Amino acid sequence: MTLPTQQAATGEAGRGTVREVAAAFLKLGMSSFGGPIAHLGYFHREFVERRRWLDERHYGHLVALCQFLPGPASSQVGFSIGLIRAGWLGGLAAFLCFTLPSALLLLAFASLSDRLHGPLGTAAIHGLKLVAVAVVAQGVHAMAGRLAPDRNRALLAAAAAGLVVVGNSAPVQLGVVAGGAVLGLGLCRNVEHVADESFPLTYGRGAASVMLFGFAVLLLLALFASPRWPDLVQVGAGFYRSGSLVFGGGHVVLPLLQHDVVGRGWVSNDAFLAGYGAAQAVPGPMFSVAAYLGDQVHGGRGGLAGAGVGLLGIFLPGLLLVAGALPLWRSLARREAATRMLAGVNAAVVGLLAAALYNPVWISAVRSPLDVAIALVGFAMLAGARWSPLAAVFWCVTASIASTLAGWTAVV
Structure with a gap:
């Protein structure tokens, strides 16, 4: 029994x-x-x-x-x-239930960000941008050790970073990911292969095929979105593109989102990095930053509708894919070539994130040697002491405000 x-x-x-x-x-x-x-x-x-x-x-x-x-x-x-x-x-x-708490907290931050004017508010926002430096640096460090642990994958990551730094555009980013998959077939032969396994589900391959077809159709529409479409539809397409092409963890969405929402003029780079920093201070998924960004599009006119479209757009592709792939996992896991291609993609996205650490994160946030010191301490908290991101948020914001107050004192 x-x-x-x-x-x-x-x-x-x-x-x-x-x-x-x-x-x-x-x-x-x-x-x-x-x-x-x-x-x-x-x-x-x-x-x-x-x-x-x-x-x-x-x-x-x-x-x-x-x-x-x-x-x-x-x-x-x-x-x-x-x-x-x-x-x-x-x-x-x-x-x-896992997503809404963080989304609501980031929406609250979006409503408060309009009031953060003046020296202290500006210093707090600058501190959040330094949080982004520390967090992305820690993400590069951790992902490099896990996803590029050998010489071949480290070289692949370095080449990907160089290409993206030189030609920072959406086609280059997509090309880097695709190139990582192709090169992974030859360079990642020693990667451990996952044995096959199935999952008990209440639906079968027919429903799975519908999910995967829906994902593909929506991705094609998002990739070829027309500027004549309504603003919110274009915003949804931008978030869907980013959510469809993120490999390797939440940090990797940074360069894709930055290209879509900042590159198209929907959100300022300062607001983007402040929201990314604030996302480190809340529980739940990092992709919830889409609620903040959706609210902030077009100078803060996105509102609740923009936040909802942002969340739906960025999460929907991943959910469609996993729902479609669950019944097919046994067949996928048997293919050793798929494992090698994934290893190449993961190494390439390490380079993609390293390039994002330089541009836009570093060049937008670090303005002085003191900023370097603040970000380095935040990085040490995360990567060395392994403290919670909340500690890094508290440190960077407090240090930024303190340096502003010290500047006031020096002036007086």
């Missing part, structure tokens, strides 16, 4: 309720600080160790699948756990 806890550990679909999924993810959405990697640890502790909704094997393969696909990996894992546990409504509840 099988014990109930053992049955739950197998991850059988449809065994839970939407209410329990919503409650579990709402708690995580309000307390999961630390970024995507930390979120995966929270999920493991909550759903594998404590609740036993999944066993170790299923959870490991679920994480591998979500890292294989573009999109926000931790949000895709959370959505998939809800989907496996309580069907489509469970997946939707998991996504909404």
